[in-house]
Amino acid sequence: MMNAPEDFDLNGVLYRARKLNAMDQLFLVQKLTPLAASLVPVIQAAAREASNGPLAGALLKMEVGDLMPLAQGIASLPEADTKAILARCLSHVQRGVTSQAGTSWANVWSTSAEAPMFDDLDLFTMLTIVAHVVKKDLAPFFGALFSGSTGAGLLRTATS
Known part of the structure; x- marks a missing residue:
């Protein structure tokens, strides 16, 4: 049974992340594992700042x-891996476009053009969306980093 997509707000824009399939999850775990050590201090600092608020x-x-x-961790990845991570995550996300008729959803990433579908998607926004997808779909693999609303495990030691 397929999990329902998860909606989230980022800077006043509504996004919807669909569940990654198992092969996409495996790909991301393989590519992101080297980044875990560089991600921990950033997430710990954000958790301290956020207190009980959202990490984003x-x-x-x-x-x-x-x-x-x-x-520095991102810079150490091969360019092809970086592009593949972004594309894999962003291809599972849609953006809400609200009108009087309601909200319609448009893909954030064009797989055929290998580019974002919206001109206002800057690097930081794309990385934040990717972080949301990773947190949502890979929590079992990176549970020490991403468990709880502001963090537990590794993050709890930084905020306790």
Whole structure:
């Protein structure tokens, strides 16, 4: 049975993330595992800042220096892997377009053009969407990083 998509708001824009299939999950685990060590300090800093609020909001407010471990981790990935991670995650996300008739959904990523479908999607927004997809679908694999609303496991030790 397929899990229902999960809606989330990012800077006032509604997005819907569909569940990744098992092969896409495996691909992401393989590609993201080397980033785990560089992601931990960033998530810990965001969790401290967020207290009991959403991590995405805290990430948006972080200073550049606080994001450097993650930036260095991303920089260490081969370019092809980085593009594949972005494409794989973004291809499972849609953006809500609201009108008087209601909300319609449009794909965020064009697999044929290998590009975002919206001109206003900047790198930080795309990375935040990717982080949401990873958190939603890979929590069993990265549970120490992503369990709980502001974090438990590794994150709890940083906020306790």
